[in-house]
Amino acid sequence: MLVGRPVPNFKTQAYHKGEIVDINLEDYRGKWVVLCFYPGDFTFVWPTELTQIAVGYDTLQSLNVEVLAVSVDSVFSHKVWDETELSKMVEGGIPYPMLSDQGGKIGELFGVYDEEGGVDIRGRFIIDPEGIVQAAEILTPPVGRNPEELLRQIKAYQHHQKTGEVIPSGWQEGGATLKPATELAGRVWEVWKPKK
Numbered sequence: 001m002l003v004g005r006p007v008p009n010f011k012t013q014a015y016h017k018g019e020i021v022d023i024n025l026e027d028y029r030g031k032w033v034v035l036c037f038y039p040g041d042f043t044f045v046w047p048t049e050l051t052q053i054a055v056g057y058d059t060l061q062s063l064n065v066e067v068l069a070v071s072v073d074s075v076f077s078h079k080v081w082d083e084t085e086l087s088k089m090v091e092g093g094i095p096y097p098m099l100s101d102q103g104g105k106i107g108e109l110f111g112v113y114d115e116e117g118g119v120d121i122r123g124r125f126i127i128d129p130e131g132i133v134q135a136a137e138i139l140t141p142p143v144g145r146n147p148e149e150l151l152r153q154i155k156a157y158q159h160h161q162k163t164g165e166v167i168p169s170g171w172q173e174g175g176a177t178l179k180p181a182t183e184l185a186g187r188v189w190e191v192w193k194p195k196k
Helices: 046-055 057-062 075-089 105-109 147-163
Strands: 011-016 019-024 032-037 065-071 098-100 122-127 133-139
Touching (some): 046 065, 075 098
16 A cells, blocks of 8 residues: 555656656655546546546645646547547646556556556545655546545645644634644544534
């Protein structure tokens, strides 16, 4: 399991804003990274997720977050898909790199490559600026992830790193947090209650 451990580095090519570029994950050190694996271009759920993240990309950038989308498709497939479909869903197309993982080597590093299907399954990893994997979420193909929950989690991890406070379930920015202390063990009920 990668959570809580250093992220494995990789290098590959990506399609980004009309160009084919080289990507080295190590170059993103110092920033938060959201690494999103998906089964393939021209699928049904992923264009909804990819474009929804694109709509909120400015907000993520303001939080020092970079997004990298990854599938086993070639950079040329990413280009055609962006030009023929995705740019019709979000003006200007996808603003962040779409990485090629042909052969599934990157997916294998993160435990999301389905060798039998020959695709990366739907997996999302939040990596902090020091290169530590803080969160992983893996879903089967039929259900898309919620970008609002992604944003909430990033803000929660950033708050924790700044303050050392831990973040209760359902926390929203500005909400109550918990200060870890021996005297709090067994007494969380005194300071926090679940909401209906």
